[in-house]
Amino acid sequence: MESAKWQGKCPSCHAWNTFVEEVLQKDNKKEIWKDDKDKSGPKSIRLSEVSEEESKRIITEDHELNRVLGGGIVEGSVVLIAGEPGIGKSTLFLQDCLQLKKITTLYISGEESMQQIKMRADRINIKNDNFYLLNATDTQAIFNEIKKLKPQLVVIDSIQTLESPFIESAPGSVSQVRECTAEIVRFAKATNTPVFIIGHITKDGSIAGPKVLEHMVDTVLQFEGDRHYSYRILRTTKNRFGSASELGIYEMSQDGLRQISNPSEILITQKDEPLSGIAIAATLEGARPLLIETQALVTHAVYGTPQRTVTGFDLRRLQLLLAVLEKRGGFHFGVKDVFLNIAGGIKVEDPAIDLAVLCALLSSYEDKPLPQRICFVGEVGLSGEVRAVNRIEQRIAEAEKLGFEKIYVSKFNKKSITQKSAIEIIMISKIEELYRLLF
Numbered sequence: 286m287e288s289a290k291w292q293g294k295c296p297s298c299h300a301w302n303t304f305v306e307e308v309l310q311k312d313n314k315k316e317i318w319k320d321d322k323d324k325s326g327p328k329s330i331r332l333s334e335v336s337e338e339e340s341k342r343i344i345t346e347d348h349e350l351n352r353v354l355g356g357g358i359v360e361g362s363v364v365l366i367a368g369e370p371g372i373g374k375s376t377l378f379l380q381d382c383l384q385l386k387k388i389t390t391l392y393i394s395g396e397e398s399m400q401q402i403k404m405r406a407d408r409i410n411i412k413n414d415n416f417y418l419l420n421a422t423d424t425q426a427i428f429n430e431i432k433k434l435k436p437q438l439v440v441i442d443s444i445q446t447l448e449s450p451f452i453e454s455a456p457g458s459v460s461q462v463r464e465c466t467a468e469i470v471r472f473a474k475a476t477n478t479p480v481f482i483i484g485h486i487t488k489d490g491s492i493a494g495p496k497v498l499e500h501m502v503d504t505v506l507q508f509e510g511d512r513h514y515s516y517r518i519l520r521t522t523k524n525r526f527g528s529a530s531e532l533g534i535y536e537m538s539q540d541g542l543r544q545i546s547n548p549s550e551i552l553i554t555q556k557d558e559p560l561s562g563i564a565i566a567a568t569l570e571g572a573r574p575l576l577i578e579t580q581a582l583v584t585h586a587v588y589g590t591p592q593r594t595v596t597g598f599d600l601r602r603l604q605l606l607l608a609v610l611e612k613r614g615g616f617h618f619g620v621k622d623v624f625l626n627i628a629g630g631i632k633v634e635d636p637a638i639d640l641a642v643l644c645a646l647l648s649s650y651e652d653k654p655l656p657q658r659i660c661f662v663g664e665v666g667l668s669g670e671v672r673a674v675n676r677i678e679q680r681i682a683e684a685e686k687l688g689f690e691k692i693y694v695s696k697f698n699k700k701s702i703t704q705k706s707a708i709e710i711i712m713i714s715k716i717e718e719l720y721r722l723l724f
Contacts, residue, residue, distance in 0.1 A: 307460040346384040349544045353519050355527015361477040367484045367492040368508030374483050380541045383411040391436035395422040395446030409541040424449045443483040462494040511630040531571035549576040552629040562649030565660040566641030567680035574683035578628035581645035586622050597627030613669030637674040639665040658690040669716045673697035
C-alpha cells in the first residue's frame, strides 16, 4: 500500500501507525563497483560451463568462529551478526580481527569513537599493525577509503548507523538499511572481500530492519547469552557455505572472550552427592555432541492449578511428555507442579533429550536420585515408545570420553551402532522398561 502523505491508519489493513516514510531520490545511482569495461550487460551460460572453484577461506585463530562459518571466512561473503546490546558482539569481532595479523583489516565504527575502540583493544591486549579504524557513517566516504586502503577483511559496526546519499531518509530506517546492505553486498561480490555486518535486534529478539536483509547476506549469526551467566553462544541461523545448525561457545572474561573447546564439562554441574531430579542427556548441536544436565522438580500443587515452568526447553514438548507419563505409566502429574531447567542457560531443541527429561521427571516424582555415571539419548513417542535418533555413535563416543559408564538408547538404534566402545549400552523400547530398570 502506498500513499502520498502520512496516515495514522492504513486504509488497506486498518492497522494503526504502520506507514513508514521512504523519500526516494530519483536521479541515476552511480554504481561505485560497476565494471566499466563490460558494456554488453549480463549473458546466460550453460550450467556445465560454470567453473567449480572451491571457495577460498580465511582461517582465523578463533576455532569456534571457524566451525560456525563452516570452516573459516569465505572470500567475498557477507556475514550478518545480531545480538542484544552489551552481549559482546563488538568485542568478539574486534578480538578476532586483531588476531589476524597477516591480513589487512578495516574496522568501520558508526557507534563508538576511536578512543573507545582503542580502550577495548588495550583490554584485549593484542597488537596488530595491519588493523585500521575508520569512524564514518556515509557509505560513499567508506567506499572511497576502502579503494585507497584495499583491505582483505571489513567489519561494519553497525548497519543501523550507516546512511547512503542515494536515499533521503534517516539512518536506521527500513529503506536506508536495505540500500546500505545492497551496496555492501555489491562491493563484497565485486572485490571478493569478506564483510562482517553487526546488526541490532528488536524487543522480540529478531534482527532489526526488513526481513529481506537476511535474504541478501550469505550467513546469519545470532550471538546470544544470559546476562547472569558468563557464557555466550554463537549460533548459525543461515549459512550458504556450510551447516546452518552449528554452535560456538565462549566465556566472557575481563580480557575478552575465551573459547570453550569442551562445553560438556561446563554444562554438567559438579555435585558432592547424588540428587533427585537430575539426568544427563547426550545431544547434538550441528556436528558437535554435547552432554547437558536436565533438572526437574515435581511438587504438590499448592494453589489449585498446577504450574508448568520451563527454562531452555519447549513447554509444549514438556506437556506432551507429562501426558505420555500420565497415560502410559499411570503417574498422576495432573495434580503436581512441574519445573524443568536445562543447566548452563542454553536452549535445546533436539528431541533426543526427551528420554533424559522423562528420567529427571520420574526421579523427582519418586524422590530417588539416578546413578551418577549414566546418561540418556532417545526420542519419546506418544504411545510411550523410545524412538531412534540420528548420529548415535557420536553421542556414545562423547559420553565415553567424559567417563560415563552406561548409556540408555533406543532398541531401534541397534543397526546404527557398529563401533565397539567401553561404555555399557543398554537398549530399551518402552518407557515401562526404563522405569523397571531404574526404579
